[in-house]
Amino acid sequence: MRNVWTIASRELRSYFASPIAYILLAMFSLIFGYFFFSAVAIFVDFASRGQMGMQMPPMNVDQFIIQPTLGNFSIILLFLSPMITMRLFAEEKRSGTIELLLTSPVRDFEIIFGKWLAAVLLFACMLAISMLNLAVIFLLSTPDWRALLVGYLGLLLMGGTFLAIGAFISTLTKNQIVAGALTFGAFLLLWVLDWVNAYSTSTVGKVCQYIAIAPHFEQFSKGVIELKDTVYYLSAIGLGLFLSKRSLESLRWRA
């Protein structure tokens, strides 16, 4: 565990030593802020129409603000997570520092887990920024905080999945730009799997939908922890980290 933290903390320091972490956080704040306040604007619009005596369905902040805002997170992850993970291993392979890691008394798994953990912690910084936005609603209303917590748990799992896949792809190349492009391509593919097959009832369609990352978040965003979604995310993270380990091993056999 100590080795994992040694590696994770160095990785985090590197993120913040270069502009990349600040650029990512700034971009995130901007995009998330936009999603959030447009949801608020729609809500206010509807609410004022209700006050004007129009027939409106009952509305609450959970359904109209929190759910859509959290639901949009997967789009943000699609674009930002490749930028978080692309350098993880590719840069170490390019600069030769991988030789330091692989000749130190640490296990391959500790290296991979430490790096993934650093990426997840950077993502957690984004989640913290998003919480600042959502805190505004708590000042004006009383949303269901337990549902919100479940939503954030789901975000962490979904983010972890994106980052584990990205970490694996980063082990495949020496070039972080190539790693970033491949990762984005892979995520886009997983994304397409979802909406192309959204209304399909065939077996292939169902399988595709199951593989897609984002749909598994839907229940979380409603404040419901579904076992099958949790299992999906945990196994996807496990698979990503396992493939990274395999790739690191094969790097030794090939290198």
Added chain:
Amino acid sequence: MIKVERLTKRYGPTLAVKDITFEVEKGEIVGFLGPNGAGKTTTMRILTGFLPPTSGTASVAGHDVLEEPLEVKKHIGYLPESPPVYPEMPVEGYLDFVGRLKGIPSGEVNQRVDSVVEGCALGDVRQKLIGQLSKGYRQRVGLAQALIHDPAVLIFDEPTAGLDPKQIAEVRQLIHDLSGDHTIILSTHILSEVQSIASRIIIINDGKLEASDTPQNLMARMRGHESLLIEIDGPPEDVEERLLAVEGVNGVSRKNGHAGRTSWSVETSKDAVIRSDLARVVVESGWGLYEIRPIGMSLEDIFLKLTASEDAAEAAAQDEPVAEAGADSPDETEEPTASEAAALPQEEPPEEQEESSKQEGAAAS
């Protein structure tokens, strides 16, 4: 301390290391000498556990590199060909990180960092980002990194490559200071680099171990093949004749000359004393002597000399059995199994050897 047995490494079709066997005792400084592409880096990477061998075994401090990689890694400090540094980190932060990575207890890391910063003279740049350091300083950070956990075995891959002469001297001094408590392997493709500090030199070429001996013995083996460069202003024909007449001179060849002088390469089989003989001849002939100095042998020359003499010895040793096997073959064809043996070529050599040794035994009795 280090034991390498029949080590072979294959990268796809290329055989980078071929059946290398050697041992390094505790406290030895071994120079790994070979031209580029000889397999030095590959061998070191196997020893450090970065690469697995294709076949053969390697062990460090009694631990096999494949079976107990973590134990091996604890005992090794490794400086790869280019120092494995993170340019965005300050020197101190980097050394702290490596210290923890190597398993130094948290309470002792600071003290170890202080110690290597002092040992590698990094005090001035301690807080600087590694990316801003000169190549010489970066190399010293690489050395500090290898020393941080005070390992018993140090492996340095071309530690002086790309440095200027002053930096080379500093690094060499540093390595010299480390000798005694540590077992050190360092690689280089320059003979003079290791001649003075190594207690033993292992020469590898094209993946094969060509020689393993003390620098003194290697020099002695190469004696009789020394060359001198001599620059004279005198009539070339006379010069050649008179120089050849000096006792101990085996050959004279004319090099380029300028400003009326000519340069000559003189092959000798004698020690340095011949220089005074040559000088006397030149002066007595009334010519001007501008320069006389030994020409350092290039690594290629050394390989040629070493392998030539070994090949000759091998050929001499093999000559007899080969001839006998040839003489035996008519007998063999009469045996019913001979055609089968020919159909299975991989089985042929052992049978032949057996046959010939039997014949030898018979002849002896």
